[in-house]
Amino acid sequence: MKEENSRLQNELNEQKRAISEVEGEIKTLQSNLTMDEIRSKEAKLRKEVKEMEDKLDKLRGGVTLVKPEERKAIEEMYSEKISHWRKRKRMFKDLWDAITENSPKDLKEFKEELGIEYDEDVGVSLQSFCDLLQHGKKRARGQ
Known part of the structure; x- marks a missing residue:
């Protein structure tokens, strides 16, 4: 009886360890962005970069901001x-x-x-x- 109890206890510990590993992997996967989110974010960032480059070109061109x-x-x-x-x-x-x-x-x-x-x-x-x-x-x- 004791042997079976310790064997079941070990099996339970292994299952808990496996569950925690899987949960950790799930959390990592959930924290990653989907392809659609990545594409959306990339488009947004490219737009921001373009706006900033245009503004920088204006400033470099010597545009007088205040008359x-x-x-x-x-x-x-x-x-x-x-x-x-x-x-x-x-x-x-x-x-x-x-x-x-x-x-x-x-x-x-x-x-x-x-x-x-x-x-x-x-x-x-x-x-x-x-x-x-x-x-x-x-x-x-x-x-």
Whole structure:
């Protein structure tokens, strides 16, 4: 009885091993694409490559993507916005200094109590935006 039980146990283990091998093979086959899926994906990728090559040819051909007039108008508008930012920042600073000049409160707590945040508190720097405009001008002159 023990012999037959151990023999059946061994047979069961072999069957489990065979089943797990077959399941693994099934999973591998299911994860592979069918020929229709492969053809569809290939066509899609070829189309994308063609579009990108056309775009690259345009760029290499020296096509002007932004007209000089549009670029100048945008730079002027950007410069104007930066100027407004500077003025407003200066006005706020003058007012804040006047309000808090004789204040006994801790300025940091008072600012927090009012919900005021400086540009630097949120990781924004006016200078970095000004530098963007300067780099654009340097590039325009260098061309």
